Amino acid sequence: MLDRRHLDERGRERRQVGGGAGAGEGHGLGGDVVGQAGEPGGHGGDAERVEPQQADRGLGRRRQGVVDGQAGDLVARPRPGRALRVGIGGPVGSGKTELVSCLCLAFSGDLSVAVITNDVFTTEDAAILEAKRVLPVERIVGVQTGCCPHTAIRDDISENLDALDALEERFSPDVLLLESGGDNLTATFSKALVDVQIFVLDVAGGDKVPRKGGPGVTGADLLVINKTDLAPMVGADLDVMRRDSAAVRNGKPTHLISLREDPTAASVAEWVREQVRARALQTT
Ligand SMILES: Nc1nc2c(ncn2[C@@H]2O[C@H](COP(=O)(O)OP(=O)(O)O)[C@@H](O)[C@H]2O)c(=O)[nH]1
Numbered sequence: 001m002l003d004r005r006h007l008d009e010r011g012r013e014r015r016q017v018g019g020g021a022g023a024g025e026g027h028g029l030g031g032d033v034v035g036q037a038g039e040p041g042g043h044g045g046d047a048e049r050v051e052p053q054q055a056d057r058g059l060g061r062r063r064q065g066v067v068d069g070q071a072g073d074l075v076a077r078p079r080p081g082r083a084l085r086v087g088i089g090g091p092v093g094s095g096k097t098e099l100v101s102c103l104c105l106a107f108s109g110d111l112s113v114a115v116i117t118n119d120v121f122t123t124e125d126a127a128i129l130e131a132k133r134v135l136p137v138e139r140i141v142g143v144q145t146g147c148c149p150h151t152a153i154r155d156d157i158s159e160n161l162d163a164l165d166a167l168e169e170r171f172s173p174d175v176l177l178l179e180s181g182g183d184n185l186t187a188t189f190s191k192a193l194v195d196v197q198i199f200v201l202d203v204a205g206g207d208k209v210p211r212k213g214g215p216g217v218t219g220a221d222l223l224v225i226n227k228t229d230l231a232p233m234v235g236a237d238l239d240v241m242r243r244d245s246a247a248v249r250n251g252k253p254t255h256l257i258s259l260r261e262d263p264t265a266a267s268v269a270e271w272v273r274e275q276v277r278a279r280a281l282q283t284t
C-alpha cells in the first residue's frame with residue numbers, strides 16, 4: 001500500500017460561479033453496449049500517473065484530493081459519504097448537455113443529483129438545464145472558465161473543485177455531474193477532480209473518429225457514441241465505430257446511443273448507477 005496523505009489547503013476564490021445557487025455484449029438496457037463493464041469507477045485502487053508539473057500546479061489550491069507518497073501520483077480519494085463525481089467531456093455539440101439533462105431525469109426517482117457546467121465565456125449550458133427544469137436551479141452551477149476547457153478540468157481545476165465542494169456541502173448528493181466545455185479528442189479530467197469520466201462523441205462527426213483515438217476516446221471509463229439516429233443521414237457506419245472503439249479501448253465499455261430516441265439514456269444511467277454502488281462498497 002502506498003502511503004497517502006490528505007491535502008487540506010483552501011483553494012483560491014472562484015472567478016465566477018453563476019446559474020443560481022475486445023468487444024463484449026450489451027446488458028439489454030436499450031442502447032448498444034460494447035466492451036466489458038470493467039472495474040467500476042476505474043480509479044479505485046490504481047493511482048494513474050500524472051505529470052509532476054501538472055500535479056504541482058494544482059497543489060497549492062487544492063482543498064480535497066490525495067497525493068500518493070510518490071511525487072506526481074495524484075488521485076481523488078473517495079471519502080465515505082461523498083458523492084460520486086462524474087466528468088462528462090467531448091467535442092462541442094456531441095450531446096454532453098443533453099446527456100446531463102437525460103441523466104438528471106433518469107435519476108429523479110432514486111438518486112440525489114447536482115450539476116456543474118463549464119463554458120468558456122458564458123453560462124449557457126447551465127441556463128439550458130435550468131430552462132428544462134431538470135433539477136432545482138440551486139443544484140445547477142455554471143462555471144465560466146475563461147480559458148481553454150481542457151485547462152479547467154485537468155490543469156487548473158480549482159474553480160471546478162470549489163464548485164463541486166460547495167454543492168457537496170450544501171446538498172450531500174449521491175452524484176455530481178461535471179460537464180466540461182467542448183474540447184478535442186485529447187480532453188481528460190484530472191483524477192483529483194472526478195472519480196469517473198465519460199467521453200461523448202457524435203456520430204455526425206464521422207465514423208472515422210473512434211479510430212483517431214486520443215486520450216479522451218481511449219482513456220475514458222465510458223465512451224458514449226451519441227446520435228446514432230443520424231447515422232443514415234451522414235453515411236456513418238455504426239459497425240465501424242463499434243469495432244474501432246473496441247480496438248482502441250482495451251476492454252473498457254462503449255455505448256452507442258441516441259438521446260433523441262432514448263431520452264432516458266438508459267444504458268448510461270445504469271452504468272452510472274453501477275459506479276455509485278461500487279463506490280459505496282469501496283468507502284464502507
Ligand atoms: N439528432 C440528435 N440530436 C441530438 C442528440 N443528442 C443531442 N442532440 C442535439 O445536439 C445538439 C448539441 O447538443 P448539446 O447537448 O448541446 O451538445 P454539447 O455541446 O456536447 O453539450 C443539440 O441541439 C441537441 O438537441 C441525439 O441523440 N440525436
Ligand SMILES: [Mg+2]
Pocket residue numbers: 096097098125179
Ligand atoms: Mg454543453
